[in-house]
Amino acid sequence: MSTAAIATSSLTAKFANPLIIAVDKAFDMLLGCRPQRTGLTFKDGRMPEYELSAVIGLTGKAVGTIVLSLTRQTALNVLYRMVDVETQEINDDVRDAVGELTNIVAGQTKAQLEPLQLRISIPSIIEGRDHVIHYPSGIQPISILFDSEIGAFSVEAGFKDSQLA
Amino acid sequence: MKVLLVDDSGTMRTIQRRCLEKMGIEHDDITDAADGCKALELFERFSFDVVLSDWNMPNMDGLGLLKAIRNRNSDIPFFMITTESERARVLSAIQLGVSDYLVKPFTPDDLREKLEKWVSVTA
Numbered sequence: 001m002s003t004a005a006i007a008t009s010s011l012t013a014k015f016a017n018p019l020i021i022a023v024d025k026a027f028d029m030l031l032g033c034r035p036q037r038t039g040l041t042f043k044d045g046r047m048p049e050y051e052l053s054a055v056i057g058l059t060g061k062a063v064g065t066i067v068l069s070l071t072r073q074t075a076l077n078v079l080y081r082m083v084d085v086e087t088q089e090i091n092d093d094v095r096d097a098v099g100e101l102t103n104i105v106a107g108q109t110k111a112q113l114e115p116l117q118l119r120i121s122i123p124s125i126i127e128g129r130d131h132v133i134h135y136p137s138g139i140q141p142i143s144i145l146f147d148s149e150i151g152a153f154s155v156e157a158g159f160k161d162s163q164l165a
Numbered sequence: 166m167k168v169l170l171v172d173d174s175g176t177m178r179t180i181q182r183r184c185l186e187k188m189g190i191e192h193d194d195i196t197d198a199a200d201g202c203k204a205l206e207l208f209e210r211f212s213f214d215v216v217l218s219d220w221n222m223p224n225m226d227g228l229g230l231l232k233a234i235r236n237r238n239s240d241i242p243f244f245m246i247t248t249e250s251e252r253a254r255v256l257s258a259i260q261l262g263v264s265d266y267l268v269k270p271f272t273p274d275d276l277r278e279k280l281e282k283w284v285s286v287t288a
Binding site (some may be wrong): 025026029030079082083092093096097099100103104106107108110111114117120122 | 221269
């Protein structure tokens with residue numbers, strides 16, 4: 001790994017613990033569940049783990065992306081846990097609930113990394129198998145895998161120093 | 166008590182509306198809007214006792230709404246409900262006259278505690 005790659009990986013790695021803390025808090029308070037972490041790796045590819053992704057961009061002294069990647073069933077369960085609405089399809093309500101959950105995870109992460117002076121974008125939702133997430137160039141994203149009573153999901157993130165972007 | 170509830174997420178509007186209804190506020194006394202522009206239209210047409218607003222929204226964000234309402238010489242209690250807890254951004258809201266703020270995620274008790282400092286909330 002080159003010096004630049006190590007530097008960018010190091011910045012991305014700084015997000016791991018804040019992300020885990022943010023996920024624990026958001027899932028506990030909003031969904032009443034306590035996810036179990038099942039893995040943490042640097043990813044080689046750009047495809048997220050599961051078929052639905054909520055994507056939030058962050059800018060400031062670091063630039064990059066946080067992705068909440070969920071199975072279809074986990075996404076349906078998020079809506080049910082948040083507002084007691086049951087559905088069998090990924091509709092606007094599901095997309096809104098997953099987007100807001102991701103927004104809160106990103107906000108809680110950002111709050112723990114105040115020196116980076118991050119600002120967060122409004123979340124976008126991407127659906128379908130084999131979709132690809134674009135991180136800043138040269139970034140190897142991390143993937144934190146979770147299992148929970150509402151199903152499997154992962155949180156992925158890749159960041160670069162904004163001076164290098 | 167009449168509440169203007171502003172959030173671009175329908176999910177969050179539902180959650181906050183349920184919190185307010187649990188406090189005893191009538192369903193019809195809560196009016197909601199999905200962005201600051203729509204909220205400002207409602208604010209100019211109807212009378213409210215308190216505004217609860219998200220920060221990050223399309224069209225007009227919470228800070229823009231706060232500014233527009235204070236520019237109309239209104240001292241209505243205005244609460245920012247947000248993922249933004251960064252000190253510099255909170256300070257900018259305080260300078261514009263925000264009454265208080267609440268960071269998501271929050272519990273119904275957190276919301277009640279904040280509101281009770283400014284307005285009378287029925288049980």
